[in-house]
Amino acid sequence: MAEQSTFARALSHPSFRVGLLGSFIFILLALISVVWTPYATDIVDIPNRFGSFSASNWLGTDYLGRDQFSLLMVGIASSLKVALLAVAIGALVGVPLGLMAAAQRGWLEAIILRFNDFIFAFPAIISAIIITTLFGPSAINAMVAIGIFNIPVFARVARGGALSLWTLEYVDAAKLSGLTSAQISLRHILPNVASLLIVQATIQLSLGVLAEAGLSYIGLGTQPPDTSLGLMLKEAQSFFFGFPMQAIIPGLAIVLFVISFNLLGDGLRDTLDPKLTRVSTL
Amino acid sequence: MSLVEVKDLSISFGDHAVVHAISLSIDPGQRVGVVGESGSGKSLTALSIIDLLPESDKTKGDIVRNVPTGESLRGKHIGMVFQEPMTALNPLMKVGDQIREALELHLPGIDFVARVAELIEEVELPPSVANRYPHELSGGQRQRIGLAIALAGEPELLIADEPTSALDMITQAQIIALIKRVCKAHNMALLFISHDLGAVAALCDFVHVLERGKQVESGTTSSVLKSPQQAYTKRLIAAAKPTRRRLTTRTIGPPLLELDGISKRFKLPGPIWAKKSYVQALSDISLTIREAECVGLVGPSGCGKTTLSRIIAGLQTAQRGTIQFDGHAYGRKLGEMPRAARRELSMVFQDPFGSFDPRLNMAQSLYEPLNLMPELDHAERRERVHMALERVGLTPEMLKRHPHAFSGGQRQRLAIARALVLRPKLVVLDEPVSALDVSIRGDVLELLADLRENFGIAYLFVSHDLDVVRAVADRVLVMDKGKIVEQGDVDTVFDAPQAEITQRLLDARLGV
Amino acid sequence: MQIIEKTVKKSLAFAAVLGLSTFSAFASDIRVGMVLEPPHLDPTAGAAAAIDEVVYANVFEGLTRIDQNGAVQPSLATSWTISNDGTTYTFNLKQGVSFHDGTSFDADDVLFTFERARAEDSTNAQKGIFAPITSVTAIDPATVEIKIAQPQGDFLFNIGRGDAVIVAPESAEKNQSNPVGTGPFKFVRWDQGSRVILEKNADYTGTPAHMNKATFVFISDPNAAQNAMLAGDVDGFANFPAPESLAIFEADPRYQVVRGSTEGETILSTNNAKAPFDDVRVRKAIAHALDRQAIIDGAMFGYGTPIGTHFAPHHPYYEDLLGTHPRDIEGAKALLAEAGYPEGFKATFKLPPPTYARRGGQIIAAQLREIGIELELINVEWGQWLEDVFKTKNYDLSIVSHVEPFDIGIYANPGYYFQYDNVVFQAIIEKLNVTADEAKREQLARAAQRILAEDAVNGYLFQLAKTGVWNANLEGMWPNSPVEGNDLTAVRWTN
């Protein structure tokens, strides 16, 4: 009931509608690419490289003669996958930490807070450098690095939201009913911070796509023959003078992708209780 | 000629009308009160007079202000004091500077420092307050600063929008006395907005009663109070004087709860290496509550009554002392309240909006206490919940709904129902009616009295409102600074108070 | 020069507008872009090619030097004689030469340099150059005698390489950060991470350099390199890192693209000791599946010369063996079937960081897929490549450019990472190493090349091109890299 009405209210928010549509298209393209792309992306066709827009290759072909549109679909999918799993890592570790900190207070909270501050001091790129130094560059390492940076973000939002909830009387009522802190966190706290977390997740998702692009650019992210939006952009940039569209297509895709998810997050946030959302500024 | 005249003022947000054709006038030096419950449109009316309505609101009707309008209207000719002393002052600015800012706007060229000092003295604060930040002051002190700011421009009219509702009784009485004194001293007119008939009666010559954006009754304060014409007004007056209920069919039984030497202190935050400092929240509290007895617990804010009630409910632990409840002992440091004891004790909270999880439906919330009784089967649980609902006068169909579908009064009934599901022997009532509109308080108190009569439940009734306590409690405990300073039969204590704080609390009452 | 002047004027105009000084060059300065920054500047204590690319022949000189055709020329040794048995070399040293710090150069410096490189604790990366030496003697200040254990055909070439440049005992320890040599340029400053500045050595006794100042600017990102060229921030790259951008420079009259070749044979390295690659039929099948031109076009944008064996095409001993395994998919499949893999097989393909490897790897994978070989591409960093592929030989296929000149001898070492063990080949190389006669050497080298091609030891792809991009008004740059280095002595502006 409550979610539905939130969603309905959000739908009347114009930027939310734009964001929803954009995100939907990107996610759809990514999902389709898993089972089908117009052309396989591992076919190399040197004579037909740098093809321009045509009926057979909608967005032309790249420097190895691969179909740009297929690459774009696969690139969106892998960028999304990296960002999504990074969000999952951040949320799966961060949210329990945040909830625990809010539930226990005291020394556990102090440790979690210090841990948070500590992780914040390691921007994704630095984690990525360390991980890459250890294991070599790959999309998985980029994902882990971004995910690590997401941990304190989610922990912060979860704790911030949970702290205000723990002072509420229904939590006292639950305590009187003999529920343990963990039970209360799951039954009363988590569902009530979920909307905050969803908003944060959309924002971290768009940041994740950007971070993946940055990491791929400096060679710490996705590696050929796999592709991602960031890698496509990086590779195409050297052809900018000869074939500007090669760079503009993935560049634009990144910009639109990020804007879509940001608008989605903005719309959701605006629709939710403004008092609660204040904890997650950005 | 009147100072301000409001004619047929209507205010609406979009299609939703909030204020319907209100008219009132204020003469120079006259003190006018506007009484109404939350959502009655009284604050919007006040804001429209000082021309501070949000731009999105649509207004109809006239407001004639017989003072120079334009930029100098606010502050110079009309001053205003707001409800929330915690948020009404800029937290980053010394309060002296906030007063000075108003002076600079309206009285350029005077000796600001001296005038700030005078204003602070006028609101009965020590001069050193000027260099403090708002968070260093108590609520009452901040409200005094708010008043000083409003007085800085020497306005002809002071608007006070619920200036005392966030304050405790004693402070409220002081602020009301102060407002009255400065109005008289400066021959300043007052528009006083309040939900509290007592406060209006104490301060105003003339009163307007609003009900859901409509003006239902107007007249001199004495005539309205003495012979109210409208049903709504009558209800308000009646609610301000709660009816007294005592046990009729049942007698008070043997001791149920016994506290002996309960003490609790809190550590103040500070650097780890610094010497630790503490506040003593409770010192050496001993008390007894008997079966079917209703014990009132009163005291000024910060006296420790909330901490004490939470320790009794097992939500907090004490550092010293023992609690004996129905044959169980708990409450010591790290002492867990035994589940068997939890089953016999429930609690009803102050805020009807915060006491239910908005994401759960009422069934989920009401079944929750039965977590303590895993031995019950589904039918027995169902029976208990339905029975509890019936007892508070609600029906089982409501269980499917979420909290937002209920009014404040209904929610408080549901909260009581939740407390009854366990069929407890003791219910801790933490300000159970304070957050409710006056007109529904009576019903809830009535319900509580019936339950005690019928099921022999004992109550610990925590309240700041002495009239309510006198009406419902058999015995009263008066707390001050973490100690019980006086206890005894309600009538004895309230008629012949021994402790100074009891006297002060009684003096602060604003009767109708 | 018109364009340069225009650039200068334009820049000055903008500089005037912005109140800032110009960043454009003067006609006696040159700024050369490089992809990799040297870790330090002592060529006798490190393998990094970037060290030689800055200091070789510019700051440091050896007894001999290698010219742009790969021929040995006199340098600090003006002449030499070789004993009849080929084991004693007597060098006559140049007179009146001093190091940049003012100390004079004589036979003791040569002695010091060689003893230092041969010592137990030497950190010279090419100790092999010095291994055959049995003694170094200063006959007099202007004459040095070096004895080697047995005759060696390429000794004079080897001592002309960067690892054998002459250093002075007074300055050798500090050469890493402050190189002091005898060359036409003096070291001025090294802004870490950014550039190395050299200036003309006024006391140089040989042919002086044309440039008064030479700056090596380090730009690792290919896009940035392209932008730096286009914006006129550098005057050239001896080896431009982005072959895909060369078309732009070719089309632009402000630039010249200097095509040359390196000593880098780019090969599909194959683990000859590991099944199924221990079967020559499998290796031959792979060789038949490779389309060299597509690889050169796709990975290098057409820059590169196909090779059919492990030998540089510009070398006089080169044997054209491109036809040994022509592209033949059906033939390749037949060979695979014969070897017991009618359905093909799966293998790993470890790709080090350079573009030729990463891009070439994708293309090769697509080509081998046509004959049923599915390759799993694994990108590795150089450190990991050294560990996995080179040292522990834990790999199936890899792709690497072997940049050492005349390095066919590595195939004679069965412990080398190809793990190619052929006694006939080993005998030929052994003989080649002790042969000094040119005609016989050529004969042996050609025989060795043929064996490698026939055995399809590795997939032979192409000779890595050296594609210099330079300002159109520069001349005197080396098109080829017979030895690691950027000899700037002859480089000058054409005005």
Place this chain on the structure above:
Amino acid sequence: MIGFAAKRIFGVAVTLLVAAAIIFFLLDILPGDPARFMLGINATDDAVAALRTELGLDQSAFNRFFIWLFGLFQGDLGISFSQRMPVTQLMAERLQVSLPLALGALTLSTLIGLPIGIIAAQNRGKLGDTLAMILAQVGIAIPNFWFAMLLVLAFAVTWRIFPPGGFVPWSDDPLLAARSLVLPIIALALPQAAILARVMRTSLVDVMQADFIRTARAKGLTQSQAIWRHGVRNALLPVLTIMGLQFAFLIAGTIIVENVFYLPGLGRLIFSAISARDLIVVRSAILVLVAMVILVMFIVDLAYAFVDPRIRAGGGRSDG
């Protein structure tokens, strides 16, 4: 205030120590022998062994950690394996680029972002606000390396107003040095400015609903007087927090932008050191970056306390 600072400094010290330990030991399990790497694939085993001894690689990890840690306190970070120079000196040179880059971008983004955010909040819902927020969305969404490259294409390649990259040391020519940082700073600052503008706007819109703004209005201040005198300072509090957090992104951005503009900053030092397996440099440079982030967060905390008297007294900002 002093107690508050002391408490924070203690926290910073502990965090740095843990960071140092993690960075050291994580990077110690790295595959690949730096000595072999430095000498190349054809080096003999003796040469490698000789170099290992010289580099101190034959000692135990704990020994090396404590030597490194002890050195940290004395400002001596050891000698670079590959460059044979004191690491301190190497990093001091790189900080000449990285520090002005990060601080310049922080300053520029603040100077652009905050005023735009304030003006947008004041004109909420009007055309200017909408335009500014659309621009901000694009600014946030554009990858900074791409933005940097587009800047180079426009300002360096096409118009040749600024150099496309490279850096002249400050001691050589301060003007040229500053000039080579202009484009990188813009590339870093604009996306940050977009974020700050959004945060500032949201925060100010929020604060404008606050009771004390109404008090100020009732006092007689006009809306814009109330915003400037009371709103902005209060709205800055959450913005400060975000600025502290964004600094981590800024540091990440400098590493990326250094590559586009081939600037000799810490980021490229790290990359070249990694490819040379020069662990001692990698560790120290990463630690310096992490320390910069921690330090900026500390400064933000102090600034917070400076602006907000409640924190000065309370002994700490509640997290979240």
